[in-house]
Amino acid sequence: MTPSLDPIRTSDELIRAEAPVLAHNYHPLPVVVARAEGVWVEDVEGHRYLDMLSGYSALNFGHRHPALIAAAHRQLDQLTLTSRAFHNDRLAGFAEGLAELTGLDMVLPMNTGAEAVESGIKVARKWAYEVKGVPADRATIVVADGNFHGRTTTIVGFSDDPTARAGFGPFTPGFRSVPYNDLAALEAAVDETTAAVLIEPIQGEAGVLIPDDGYLTGVRELTRRAGCLFVADEIQSGLGRTGRTLAVDHESVLPDVLLLGKALGGGIVPVSAVVARREVLEVLRPGEHGSTFGGNPLAAAVGSAVVGLLATGEFQRRATELGEVLRDGLAALVGRGVTSYRARGLWAGVDIDPALGTGREISERLMREGILAKDTHGSTIRLAPPLTITSEELESALASLEKVLV
Secondary structure (H helix, E strand, O other): OOOOOOOOOOHHHHHHHHOOOOOOOOOOOOOOEEEEEEOEEEEOOOOEEEEOOHHHHOOOOOEOOHHHHHHHHHHHOOOOOOOOOOOOOOHHHHHHHHHHHHOOOEEEEEOOHHHHHHHHHHHHHHHHHHHHOOOOOOOEEEEEOOOOOOOOHHHHHOOOOHHHHOOOOOOOOOEEEEOOOOHHHHHHHOOOOEEEEEEOOOEOOOOOEOOOOOHHHHHHHHHHHHOOEEEEEOOOOOOOOOOOOOHHHHHOOOOOEEEEOHHHHOOOOOOEEEEEOHHHHOOOOOOOOOOOOOOOHHHHHHHHHHHHHHHOOHHHHHHHHHHHHHHHHHHOOEOOOEEEEEEOOOOEEEEEOHHHOOHHHHHHHHHHOOEEOEEEOOOEEEEOOOOOOOHHHHHHHHHHHHHHOO
16 A cells, blocks of 8 residues: 555644554654744644744754755755765865864764764773773763763663663663762762763753853863763753853863764754864774764765854854843743743753643643743753744743743
């Protein structure tokens, strides 16, 4: 039987059609997006919604940003894939631009965020054995409680989220978890076997948890003293989201290794990267790691266009200025349905009074008001609009949030 390509099925019909043929690993809001531009999306029936999630920061520059779409179209007409068996004419420029943007030396291009994290883990272990001199198969990596670094079996093995872990063991050894934002606990966990400390500068999935001032500086100093790597997972927090190019820039900290993804592909293609000091990435030799699609010409072209947008500083400034609007609006709601919030740039975790509903229920109410957001951990919702949003659009979203908190 030929699958139906009938474009006139309703949202309800399409949602029902998914159930028997798609794995049920997501519980999306009941909206079926068919078109999008900028900060707005439109469903099958033509209803418009303001996107306050941005694909978990994959759409930092909004839907179908003209410069990114143009870069993709140009490359589609030329070359899309060679594999890394051959060179391509787009990869060098992408790597040069990304290294310059981050202040680091070398780039390992991959595809998804989880792939970048897995690659970062492999690189850190290889570095520990070849440079630090850790005995074979003894390397450890210290992570933080409440972390979210992806969904592969290695990564969920060092998660403390029972939903992420249950039923997927046995897990990869070699990880130690300590409380987030606790330098004393971190120092106690680091020893001569430690290859790296892997943390999110801001914990996104945990509810946009922002560490105390000085924490990232402390992590940098501690890892330097201990002779291990500081690996910063900036897959959600990086590339303009917090008002700086990277979240670590708020403390003028330069990690040894950066993990990037999501916004690096502009919402068009999956693009991720491990960006690191030369001494670290040079431990990889031909055949020891790879990816068929990593660094493909289409991804490199889009990634280069993303780097070009960030190089102007415009989006970092917008996130800073509009972040003040977001914080002011949320502050006004504390005690009026919002119990607390955490925000940096255009990124916020908002804790809703549980008496008013779960985060899922609040997100559904917002959807009915034409606002798309997403819950996490009970009564918390995340707000992360595209950095192209206007102050008027942002204020409208905050007014809708106030309206549903009744």
